[in-house]
Amino acid sequence: MPELPEVEVTRRSFADRIAGAEIRAVALGKPLRWPLGRDPAGLAGRRVQGVRRRGKYLLVDLDDGSLLLVHLGMSGSLRFADDLPPPGVHDHFEMVTDRGVLRLHDPRRFGAVVWAAGEDDPAAHKLLKKLGPEPLDGRFPFDAFFAGLQASRAPVKLLLLSGKIVVGVGNIYASEVLFLSGIRPTARASSIGPIRARRLHAAIQQVLARAVERGGSTLRDFSSADGNAGHFQVEANVYGRDQQPCRVCGTPIRLLRQGQRSTFYCIRCQRG
Numbered sequence: 043m044p045e046l047p048e049v050e051v052t053r054r055s056f057a058d059r060i061a062g063a064e065i066r067a068v069a070l071g072k073p074l075r076w077p078l079g080r081d082p083a084g085l086a087g088r089r090v091q092g093v094r095r096r097g098k099y100l101l102v103d104l105d106d107g108s109l110l111l112v113h114l115g116m117s118g119s120l121r122f123a124d125d126l127p128p129p130g131v132h133d134h135f136e137m138v139t140d141r142g143v144l145r146l147h148d149p150r151r152f153g154a155v156v157w158a159a160g161e162d163d164p165a166a167h168k169l170l171k172k173l174g175p176e177p178l179d180g181r182f183p184f185d186a187f188f189a190g191l192q193a194s195r196a197p198v199k200l201l202l203l204s205g206k207i208v209v210g211v212g213n214i215y216a217s218e219v220l221f222l223s224g225i226r227p228t229a230r231a232s233s234i235g236p237i238r239a240r241r242l243h244a245a246i247q248q249v250l251a252r253a254v255e256r257g258g259s260t261l262r263d264f265s266s267a268d269g270n271a272g273h274f275q276v277e278a279n280v281y282g283r284d285q286q287p288c289r290v291c292g293t294p295i296r297l298l299r300q301g302q303r304s305t306f307y308c309i310r311c312q313r314g
Contacts, residue, residue, distance in 0.1 A: 044114040046210025047253035049098050050178070052114070054254075056122035056144070057093035063139035064089050065104075071134035074146075075115060075154040078135075079165055085157070090139065097173045097209040101161075108159050111169055115152030121145050174209040177246050178254070182208065188239045191231045198234060198242075199227035200301050211246055215253060217281045217306045219245040226312045227298075227305045238314060280306040 044052070068082035091103040100120075102110040112120070124142040135146040135155045146153060158166035174190075175182045190207030191198070199220060202211045211219065220227050222245040225238055234242065256277070279289050284297040288308040298305050 045212030053095050063141040067138040069136045079157045111156045113154045117150040118148035118153035194231040198231045201231045213303045214281045218249045221280045
């Protein structure tokens with residue numbers, strides 16, 4: 043599943059090129075997770091003002107104050123180019139502009155493109171209202187993060203995945219930040235004191251920033267909007283390395299299941 047770094051990499055790969063583009067036509071394929079919410083023909087003539095990100099949502103701002111909320115779901119990816127081949131069976135949204143074609147390819151169809159009249163529109167508010175603080179934009183206060191840890195008896199990894207105290211720390215990166223913090227993924231969140239919480243807070247920002255720098259992680263078929271794969275996975279400390287030696291201490295990495303997701307950790311480096 044594309045996580046925050048992959049979504050941010052996608053945004054950066056086409057945001058500058060599509061800004062100012064005039065929409066000429068919008069075509070829909072098979073139904074996605076949620077309906078578009080308006081007649082696609084009504085988008086023709088609008089101009090793209092810019093592309094923002096909130097959590098795992100891309101927000102495509104239009105010149106009339108409305109926006110498109112794009113979610114990549116489990117298997118989605120965007121392409122933006124002026125020489126795309128004809129749409130295939132797994133291409134379910136296409137926006138033709140005077141600067142190129144933006145296309146959503148999504149074999150499993152858990153992604154979505156939703157139109158909203160603005161961020162206060164119920165359609166947008168429903169999707170964005172429960173998202174936690176952004177970890178990469180300088181508005182990720184430690185005090186609120188620590189208070190969130192102290193208020194939860196859930197295992198810390200599951201709390202990170204919930205998006206309640208910080209947004210965008212998906213499964214790959216949760217394992218990585220907990221390794222750098224020396225925290226066992228099964229540790230109760232409220233048991234984490236201020237010193238370890240500081241390490242965790244810093245590791246979240248460090249790992250996600252590094253993942254964006256490396257183009258995200260390509261485990262199966264992720265690529266940015268210009269077709270480039272990510273490379274963070276080749277330097278992961280624990281994720282996907284079951285029974286391989288820890289890069290720090292040499293102890294075999296272990297795998298366990300938490301909330302139906304795979305968790306990787308080192309029993310020696312992550313004792314707390």
